[in-house]
Amino acid sequence: MVLKIGVIGTGAIGREHIDRLTNTIAGAKIVAVTDVNQVAAQDTIEMYGLDAVVYPDDHRLIAADNVDAVVITSWGPAHEESVLAAIAAGKAVFCEKPLAATAAGAKRIVTAEMASGTKLVQVGFMRRYDAGYLGLKEAIANHAIGAPLMVHCAHRNPTVDERYSTEMAISDTLIHEIDVLHWLIADDYQSVRIDFPRNTKQAREGLRDPQIATLKTKNGVIITVEIFVNCQYGYDIQCEIVGEDGIVKLPEFSNIITRKSGQLRQSILADWKDRFTRAYDVELQAFIDALKTKGEPTGPSAWDGYIAAVTADACIAAQTSGQEEKIDLEEMPAFYR
Numbered sequence: 001m002v003l004k005i006g007v008i009g010t011g012a013i014g015r016e017h018i019d020r021l022t023n024t025i026a027g028a029k030i031v032a033v034t035d036v037n038q039v040a041a042q043d044t045i046e047m048y049g050l051d052a053v054v055y056p057d058d059h060r061l062i063a064a065d066n067v068d069a070v071v072i073t074s075w076g077p078a079h080e081e082s083v084l085a086a087i088a089a090g091k092a093v094f095c096e097k098p099l100a101a102t103a104a105g106a107k108r109i110v111t112a113e114m115a116s117g118t119k120l121v122q123v124g125f126m127r128r129y130d131a132g133y134l135g136l137k138e139a140i141a142n143h144a145i146g147a148p149l150m151v152h153c154a155h156r157n158p159t160v161d162e163r164y165s166t167e168m169a170i171s172d173t174l175i176h177e178i179d180v181l182h183w184l185i186a187d188d189y190q191s192v193r194i195d196f197p198r199n200t201k202q203a204r205e206g207l208r209d210p211q212i213a214t215l216k217t218k219n220g221v222i223i224t225v226e227i228f229v230n231c232q233y234g235y236d237i238q239c240e241i242v243g244e245d246g247i248v249k250l251p252e253f254s255n256i257i258t259r260k261s262g263q264l265r266q267s268i269l270a271d272w273k274d275r276f277t278r279a280y281d282v283e284l285q286a287f288i289d290a291l292k293t294k295g296e297p298t299g300p301s302a303w304d305g306y307i308a309a310v311t312a313d314a315c316i317a318a319q320t321s322g323q324e325e326k327i328d329l330e331e332m333p334a335f336y337r
């Protein structure tokens with residue numbers, strides 16, 4: 001059986017996911033697309049040779065009889081409305097991060113999903129499918145480094161466009177670490193503080209860059225994440241976990257090493273699209289397979305999206321207060337256990 005998919009948002013990652021759902025992933029077919037930019041939606045159909053219909057908006061795409069499941073790749077603030085519409089229609093939905101722009105929005109999704117009585121939502125936290133992070137998780141679970149004490153991370157983008165704001169460093173960028181780190185060390189966040197080092201001259205007027213998030217967990221682990229989105233030199237994701245018996249670290253993204261002219265060289269990736277290609281493939285294949293075999297998604301859930309949204313709200317509050325802000329999570333409902 002082939003699952004018929006409707007895609008909302010045909011921008012950068014929308015096209016990436018359309019390409020992989022069409023050419024890499026088994027068991028799915030794109031039958032519908034929409035974008036507020038209808039020309040972009042039409043162009044996408046032509047670009048990938050899709051046998052698909054362009055719908056005028058997300059609601060009509062979700063309601064289409066031949067759409068079995070929905071993939072949301074529109075701008076973050078538009079996600080909540082489309083996810084709620086998919087839940088109301090009883091259709092499974094893969095939503096790119098963030099699940100919603102605020103914790104209140106994510107909570108509305110959780111409430112609607114629980115009321116529907118069926119798990120329908122998967123959030124695009126693809127780092128949980130990345131071989132490097134999975135290796136770190138396995139090492140911690142196997143007590144290879146004893147209890148984690150500290151985590152040091154960096155999330156660096158070469159540049160960002162003019163729409164990118166100081167808050168987006170949290171809601172669009174840090175959100176990946178927010179999700180993956182508590183999952184990695186199996187701990188809950190308790191508080192966060194944000195510090196702003198000297199600003200880079202490369203940032204556009206008004207953008208605070210870089211930033212350092214310091215998260216504390218319930219077990220006393222201290223996590224530091226450098227967010228630096230105008231680092232210029234490449235796309236660089238670092239994560240090192242310091243335990244009581246040793247240290248584990250993400251591998252450098254595999255690339256050939258050249259010895260030439262008295263130099264040892266290894267190139268650095270320039271784009272997020274290349275760093276997590278395999279993880280995106282695996283997460284979307286898992287989404288399709290789970291719908292077919294279990295009737296519901298089994299990947300990062302709406303509750304995971306809610307945890308990330310509550311934490312992101314506290315980070316954004318910490319950006320302006322300059323203080324340590326508490327991260328208050330409700331208890332996970334039995335529905336998500």
Ligand SMILES: NC(=O)c1ccc[n+]([C@@H]2O[C@H](COP(=O)([O-])OP(=O)(O)OC[C@H]3O[C@@H](n4cnc5c(N)ncnc54)[C@H](O)[C@@H]3O)[C@@H](O)[C@H]2O)c1
Nearest residue numbers: 009010011012013014035036037073074075076078096097
């Ligand atoms: N998981 C990841 O690594 C990853 C990577 C990139 C982007 N993302 C996320 O994916 C989302 C899209 O990012 P992008 O880089 O592709 O942005 P983009 O600006 O390139 O594309 C977004 C598209 O959505 C369309 N759109 C906006 N609102 C819409 C609506 N209500 N209905 C239909 N279409 C709408 C826009 O016209 C645009 O074409 C963001 O939430 C972003 O955070 C995730």
Ligand SMILES: O[C@H]1[C@H](O)[C@@H](O)[C@H](O)[C@@H](O)[C@H]1O
Nearest residue numbers: 155156157172173176229272
């Ligand atoms: O900071 C960017 C992240 O590094 C990418 O992985 C994407 O999520 C992108 O949307 C963000 O703007």
